[in-house]
Every structure is written in C-alpha cells, then in structure tokens.
Amino acid sequence: MAPFNLAPLAGTLAYDLVFLLIGVGFGAALEVSGFGDSRKLAAQFYLREMTVLKVMFTGIVVAAVLIFLSSALGLLDFSHVWVNPTYLVPGIVGGLIMGVGFIVGGFCPGTSLVAASTLKLDGVFFVLGVFGGVYAFGETVQSFEPFFQSTFLGRFTVPDWLGLPYGVVVVLLVLMALVMFWGAEIAEAYFGAGTSWKDIPLVPRSRARIAGGGTLVALAVATAVLGQPTVEDRWGWVASEGDRQLGEREIFVDPAEVVDLKKDFTLKVDVLDVRGEADFNQFHLSGARRIEPGDARDPAFVRTLLGASENTIVFVVSNGEAVATQAWKDLRAQGVLNLYVIEGGIDGWLDRYQPSPCVAQKLSGETGGERLAWRFVAAVGDRNPSAHPDRARKEYVPACALATDATGTGYDPVHEAGHGAAPTYTKRVRLQKKTVTKGGCG
Amino acid sequence: MTSKPPRPYVNPYVGGALLGVVLFLSFYITGNGLGASGAIGHVQVAILNLFVPEHVDRVAYFAEVGGGSRNALDNAGVFMLLGTFLGGMISGIANRRFRVETRRGPHITNRARWAYALLGGAVMGYGARLARGCTSGQALSGGAVLSVGSFAFMFAVFGGGYALAYFVRRLWN
Numbered sequence: 001m002a003p004f005n006l007a008p009l010a011g012t013l014a015y016d017l018v019f020l021l022i023g024v025g026f027g028a029a030l031e032v033s034g035f036g037d038s039r040k041l042a043a044q045f046y047l048r049e050m051t052v053l054k055v056m057f058t059g060i061v062v063a064a065v066l067i068f069l070s071s072a073l074g075l076l077d078f079s080h081v082w083v084n085p086t087y088l089v090p091g092i093v094g095g096l097i098m099g100v101g102f103i104v105g106g107f108c109p110g111t112s113l114v115a116a117s118t119l120k121l122d123g124v125f126f127v128l129g130v131f132g133g134v135y136a137f138g139e140t141v142q143s144f145e146p147f148f149q150s151t152f153l154g155r156f157t158v159p160d161w162l163g164l165p166y167g168v169v170v171v172l173l174v175l176m177a178l179v180m181f182w183g184a185e186i187a188e189a190y191f192g193a194g195t196s197w198k199d200i201p202l203v204p205r206s207r208a209r210i211a212g213g214g215t216l217v218a219l220a221v222a223t224a225v226l227g228q229p230t231v232e233d234r235w236g237w238v239a240s241e242g243d244r245q246l247g248e249r250e251i252f253v254d255p256a257e258v259v260d261l262k263k264d265f266t267l268k269v270d271v272l273d274v275r276g277e278a279d280f281n282q283f284h285l286s287g288a289r290r291i292e293p294g295d296a297r298d299p300a301f302v303r304t305l306l307g308a309s310e311n312t313i314v315f316v317v318s319n320g321e322a323v324a325t326q327a328w329k330d331l332r333a334q335g336v337l338n339l340y341v342i343e344g345g346i347d348g349w350l351d352r353y354q355p356s357p358c359v360a361q362k363l364s365g366e367t368g369g370e371r372l373a374w375r376f377v378a379a380v381g382d383r384n385p386s387a388h389p390d391r392a393r394k395e396y397v398p399a400c401a402l403a404t405d406a407t408g409t410g411y412d413p414v415h416e417a418g419h420g421a422a423p424t425y426t427k428r429v430r431l432q433k434k435t436v437t438k439g440g441c442g
Numbered sequence: 443m444t445s446k447p448p449r450p451y452v453n454p455y456v457g458g459a460l461l462g463v464v465l466f467l468s469f470y471i472t473g474n475g476l477g478a479s480g481a482i483g484h485v486q487v488a489i490l491n492l493f494v495p496e497h498v499d500r501v502a503y504f505a506e507v508g509g510g511s512r513n514a515l516d517n518a519g520v521f522m523l524l525g526t527f528l529g530g531m532i533s534g535i536a537n538r539r540f541r542v543e544t545r546r547g548p549h550i551t552n553r554a555r556w557a558y559a560l561l562g563g564a565v566m567g568y569g570a571r572l573a574r575g576c577t578s579g580q581a582l583s584g585g586a587v588l589s590v591g592s593f594a595f596m597f598a599v600f601g602g603g604y605a606l607a608y609f610v611r612r613l614w615n
Contacts, residue, residue: 025525056461062459067470091595098576103606131567133568
C-alpha cells in the first residue's frame, strides 16, 4: 500500500529518478502557472492579481481531497505520510520574515528556481540571496537554539486540533477555499481591472468554475461520508503479515534481550504496561509507563508513539501475553514501528528475574493467564532489583531488603544462583527505519 | 522562433489543479511532499565543504548535513531540486518564455531590482530555515496534509507580505 517504502532503493538511480521526475512535474506546474514572473507574484500583495492565492489554494485543496479520499478508500496509509511537525512560534516568526522577503524579493525559494531556470535575472539573484540566507542561518542558529526548538507540538493536524474527523475538515477546507476564490475574483475585478463595484458580478457565471468547485465539494463530502479507516480496517490491511509475525512468534522478545537493549545508549526503550493499576503498583519494570488497553486506540496517544524518535523500540507487556498481544495488534495496525511484546509477560519476567522469596511468592497454578502469578508482600513498584536487572551491581543487597536499591544496585539471578553463563536468547528486535524520514523541504 | 511572443500562462485554477496532482503523487509515491529550501541548504553545505571543510565539521547545523564523510548532495531533495529546475526550464522553452530578461516594477532600474532580489532572497532563505520549510515545503505540502503549523506559517507569510507591501510599493507599482 502507498506510500511505498523507498528506503531499500536509496542510493540507486531509480530512487533518484523518482524524485527528479516529481521535481520536473513541480517545476513545470509552477512555470505554467506564471510563478516564474516576480511581478505576478508581487501583485498578490496589492490585490491586483490573486494568482498566488488561487494556484496555492487550488493545489492544497486538490491534493488534500485526493490524499484523504485515497486514505478513506484504503489506498494510502496516512500514518506513513510525512506531516510537517509543528514548531508553532518559530514557524510563525519564520513566516513573517519570509513574508518580508517575498514582497522585497518577489519570489519564494521554489518559484525563484523556476524563474532562474527560464533565465530571469531577478530570479538568479534571488536564488543567490537564498543561498546566502540559508548559510547565515546555519552560522547563527546556535545562538538561539532553544527558541528554534520551542513550542514543539509534533505531528499535529487541524482535525486533531479541532477534534473533528478528517473528512469533515477536508469539506470545510474546500468550502473555505471556494469562498476565498470568490473573494479573489471580486478583488481582481476591482483592484486589478478597475471595474466599478456595481458592475462586478457577485454570482460566479463560469460553468467550468462551478463544475470544478462542485466536483471538489462532492469528492470532499464523499471523503467525509466514507470516513477514515478504523483500527479494524487497518488491521485488515496488515493482517496477513501481522498474523504471520504472531504465529512465528517473531515479535515476542525474550526478557534478557529487553535488558540488553535497555543498556544500549543509542536506543530508547519504551515499555508500555497494559495491566491494571493495582498490578502495576505491585510490580512493574523500571521505566515502564502504564496505559489502559483502550489507549492503544486513542489517536492522541498513538500520535505520540508515531512521533517518537527513530531509535525508539516499544514493548507492550501484560501479566501474560494475551492482553499485550491485542494492544500490539491495535498499535501495529495504526502504523507504530519497532513494536514488540515481552515474551511471557510480567509472569515470565519474574520467573527469569526472581524476586527474593520474602518479597514475593509465586502462586501455584497461575502461570500463563492474565492474573499476576506472584503475590508481593508490599507494592514495590519498580523499587526491587527484579524491575531493573540492567543496572550495574554495586554492592551486595541483603536478601530481604525492600526498596533500598534505588541507588543502582543490580540483580543477576543467574550469577547469584551460580548457574554460570548469562541467559542466551534469539535476537528478535530489528530496528526498522521509518518509511518517512524527512519532509521534502524540512 | 524567438520573435514569436510567449504563450500566455494557463488559468490559475488549472495550474493549481496540476500542482495539486503533482503534490498528491509525491505524497502517494514517496510519502513526502514537495520542497526546495531544504535541498538548497544541502547544496549550500556542499559548496561550503569545497572551501572550508573543517568549518562544516565544526558548525553543528552544517555538520549534520555534510560533516565528515557525509556527502551533502546525497539527498533525495537535491534531485527534486534539480528536477524542479529542469521542469521549469522545459516548460519555459516549450512556451517561449526561455529568454534573458528581468521582471520588475516600472519605476526601478534593473540593477535596483537585482539588489532587492538578492536582499529578499537572503531574508527568505533565513526565514525558510527558521520556519523549517519554504512556501512549497511548509505551506503547500503541510497544508495539504492539514498540519496546524503549516497553516499558521501560511497566514504569517501572507501577513508579513501584506504588512510591508504598502511601504515598498515603489518596487512594484
């Protein structure tokens, strides 16, 4: 399903050619619209010619309708489409600065390139200026790095912000654009052609325009009616691969591998504990976050996982494996990458890294279910060596000491019990690169 | 050939629809939108690296792109940039708009226009990096996928332009 993962092609001629051809289409579309002419662009700011607004908003609306309609039809996985992350204040300040550059220089970077390619000398000078500005930014950004990184909201879309479905927002966007076009036509007639107010028709007469606008509205309404795919629909797309991974136990990771990964400073291990609060308080892995199983279907929560850094590995854990596996399916369906389940759950973990008998006892006949198979004498949380076997051991811990190990003492049941070698396991975690690494312009 | 007048530009709504389809195809095929300024940054670092490679290694923002053994030009956006240039040129030649000229307002000289273009370009380049994208990468691509930041950015660009337009009207009118 689209978008296609082009990462394996990187470095080949085909890969470069794909981007080259898209660029050719982009350049040609800008050129035929008149974006190579600075006067046409600047006229936008004197309301004589609204070409910039018309072309840009038509482009945005047409692309948005096509993107979300194909997503609604199950042709495009929107979670793998790059959405420019929002850095609100630097974006607004940068935008204001660019507005100044636009009216003084007469172009924006993309259009100046097209102007230069058709030998417009003002375009050539503008491109040179852009090089200078980009260079100056690189030299100076260090002095205001905190500002540059401020007001980060991640992958944050208008539907997320308004709490409306994507299709509805697309309909609203189309309607907004049509109103703007209507206003633009009137402004052009008044400021550009000098038509007097009473001669300007307030009802659009061009059949082609009405047909075009009507088509966009119809497609947007269809997008809203179809709705964006549900978690079940999305699981359907990946079910064959997902069921195979579950069947071959590819995504169940040995506790010892989790411990080793937590020691790796180049990785970020995110453990999602889907058990109830009582069990979580009794015992949980150090650094684990408790979530409700329903959170795996909450768009706001899933968005934070989708926006996590490239080196993040997410583990889901429950007392057994069943609840965690369901959460895994939900998150996997929504496109979360580098996602695994801890093999054997918390019960399996405690079998491997056993707490001392005076802290917890194993209940007979409970293993494998979703009830915690251990009874703790107190809610130790992660203040117990079993919760962080990855920490370096510094001193001998008395067997029955509760909550005294926060300073970094460790637990190594194998060595302690004198079993010899550290546990061996089959490595299952493979860091997958996200399909979308960087925005075109970003 | 060259004596024939250039063909007129297409209807802006048709041009916009074309642009929208290209943008959609870009997202559909690669998962990414369109852009220019990011790739300009890559080319700029590559040029800088020819003269002062040790400086590129020292400044974090440049090193990220082309420090050490990294090739700043090994980037998909650079090919898109090249394509944009080619696409503009092809369309310009086909429509008889490929000729040396300077587009300016009636009341300034060519030299003044060039100087303002250089200045405006520098301001634009700086702002584009601060905003993490230019009009195409942020406003157009981000707008199509409904990013909140991109819409805020878009209104800021128009706001900045309209706020200053009156004071620089001599440049264009």
